[in-house]
Amino acid sequence: MKVLAINGSPHEKGCTYEALQIVSNELKTCAIDCDIVHIGTDPIRGCIACMACAKMAPGTQKCAFDDDIVNALIERSRTVDGLILGTPVHFSGIAGSMKCVLDRFFYAGSKDRIGYLPAGAVVSVRRTGGSTTLDQLLHYLTYSNMPIASSRYWTVVHGSAPEDVSKDLEGVQTLRHMAKNLAWLINSLKDYKEYMPEMEPRISTNFIR
Numbered sequence: 001m002k003v004l005a006i007n008g009s010p011h012e013k014g015c016t017y018e019a020l021q022i023v024s025n026e027l028k029t030c031a032i033d034c035d036i037v038h039i040g041t042d043p044i045r046g047c048i049a050c051m052a053c054a055k056m057a058p059g060t061q062k063c064a065f066d067d068d069i070v071n072a073l074i075e076r077s078r079t080v081d082g083l084i085l086g087t088p089v090h091f092s093g094i095a096g097s098m099k100c101v102l103d104r105f106f107y108a109g110s111k112d113r114i115g116y117l118p119a120g121a122v123v124s125v126r127r128t129g130g131s132t133t134l135d136q137l138l139h140y141l142t143y144s145n146m147p148i149a150s151s152r153y154w155t156v157v158h159g160s161a162p163e164d165v166s167k168d169l170e171g172v173q174t175l176r177h178m179a180k181n182l183a184w185l186i187n188s189l190k191d192y193k194e195y196m197p198e199m200e201p202r203i204s205t206n207f208i209r
């Protein structure tokens, strides 16, 4: 069993990485591996709403832009059993490059295997904006038919340097608890295909016509 964790921070080994490491370590105690993939610091384009991905057959969908990490993440998501999103808070929201990744990753990929993957989300913040940013991350999961691993508080850890994160004892425990719940979901959904609901053809309205 394997989980893909996306580190959406500009810092490869910063606070968001620390948070994802806590989740990864807990998953390991539940016999689940976790690959933490950093989105890097190269420019990442936002979605240009070209709809090229929507015209591709299920199982082959990818973003029309093939020159950054997004399509590699979509490919990777087809081989894993769970997903975790991690971002630092920038101006009380998702960090910019991560927003670009997520818009394209979920628009191109969520009709495929990303949809239905058990998933969780973590946020790292110095002070304020943690829960609004977590809400933003959860929007991608709730758009995509994903069973979400929650915790007993919101999965936000505090700090501005990596060594701060372990000192946020309640935050760390909240992440461990989320990881346990994610492992529980993944194990409970081993036979997910057997019970997967058949989806109705999409009705798409824009409230005008």
Ligand SMILES: Cc1cc2nc3c(=O)[nH]c(=O)nc-3n(C[C@H](O)[C@H](O)[C@H](O)COP(=O)(O)O)c2cc1C
Binding pocket: 009, 010, 011, 013, 014, 015, 016, 017, 088, 089, 090, 091, 092, 093, 124, 125, 126, 127, 128, 129, 158, 159, 160, 161, 162
């Ligand atoms: C551009 C920018 C905007 C930020 N905005 C906020 C903010 O709105 N609220 C906050 O508490 N911290 C803010 N921070 C601090 C980071 O959220 C915090 O240091 C985070 O833990 C860094 O995680 P990282 O080491 O993975 O990058 C901001 C940092 C940057 C670089």
